[in-house]
Amino acid sequence: MPAKSLAPAAGLARPEQPAQVTTFQAARRGFRCRCPSCGSGRLFRAFLKVADRCPACGEEVHHHRADDFPAYIVIVLVGHIVVPLVLTVELAYSPPYWVHMALWPTMVFGLGVGLLQPIKGAVVGLQWALGMHGFEAAKLARDALSEKPAGGTGPFVAMEAETNVVIR
Secondary structure (H helix, E strand, C coil): CCCCCCCCCCCCCCCCCCCCCCHHHHHHHHHCCECCCCCCCECECCCCCECCECCCCCCECCCCCCCCHHHHHHHHHHHHHHHHHHHHHHHHHCCCHHHHHHHHHHHHHHHHHHHHHHHHHHHHHHHHHHCCCCCHHHHHHHHHHCCCCCCCCCCCCEECCCCCCEEC
16 A cells, blocks of 8 residues: 655645744634644544644644644633523523523534634644644744744843753
C-alpha cells in the first residue's frame, strides 16, 4: 500500500501567509471553523472531529487537546444567556409552565449545539497560536521565520541568532 503524502492536496498550492498570525486572528479563524494558520481550509472533518491537517495549506492540527474545555465554555455562555432571559420573561409576562417547558429547553439545546463547534475551533486556534499541546514545533518554526525572537526582547534578555544562546 502506498504511503500517504504529507503535502497539501493535489492542485492546491500553499497560500502565502503573513509572517505572524496573532493569537486573536488564530482564535477567530478557529471560531469560523477554518484553519488557524491560513484561514481558508476547513478545520473539522465531522461535527466535532478535527481534521488531521488543513486541506489548503497542509498545517497539521491533529495535536490539539481541547478535551472538555469547549463544553465548559458553552455551558457558561448558554447559562449566562438563558438564565437572564428566563427571569425577565417570568417577571414581565408570567407565562404558564408549558410555555417555559417548550421555550427554554429548545433554546438551551439550540444554543449548545450551535456554539459547540465554533468554540472548539476557537480553542484549537488558541492552542495553535500559543504553541500548546503538540503545536510547539510549528510555533518554533513560525517564530524562526519572524523577525522577533521567541524569547522576547528587553534589557535583560538577548538572543544570539547564530548560537541560540540566551544571555542573562
